[in-house]
Amino acid sequence: VRGIAERQLAEVDRIVRDCFEARDDIQPVTRGELQALMRDGLVTLIDVRPPDEFALGHVPGAVNVPLGEVKAWSQGADPGREIVAYCRGPWCVMSFEAVAALRSLGHSVRRLEDGMPEWKAAGLPVEMAA
Structure with missing residues (x-):
């Protein structure tokens, strides 16, 4: 049973890796890089989560x-x-989908390498909706 489980886990890992890596042909932005870009006013940051999640906490300056x-x-x-x-x-596929849509319209766009849960876990500032 263990051998079957290990083979299945390896197969699932390969499928997930192939799916996400194939979608991301441009290097994602790290948290540190994003902070520097935001501090210097060089990017527009978009949070593509639903409004209720955004209201509960988002990266400061995000739209x-x-x-x-x-x-x-x-x-x-x-x-x-x-x-x-x-x-x-x-x-989460939402940022991948947003990047693909915006690129298809000619925008220069990348995704944050992780998301809001990792941002919060790193102890970085979080803004709440008013």
Whole structure:
């Protein structure tokens, strides 16, 4: 039984790795890099989680753009300004989908390598909706 479980776990690990790595052909942004970019005013940070999650806590300076609204939001975005998207973490597909949608519209966009749970766990500042 253990051997079967180990083979299955290895197969699942390979599938997950292949799925996520294939989606991310540009190096993601680290937390430290994002902090520097935000401090220097060089990026627009979007949180693509639903509004209720955003209200419970988000990276300071982030704009809430739920995944379903990304394309509409992008029409007013500065095409010369880099965008960084984040969501629930490295295994959440929302930031990958937002990056793909924005790139297809010609925007320069990357994703945060992790998400809000990791941001909070690192003890970094969190802003709450008013």
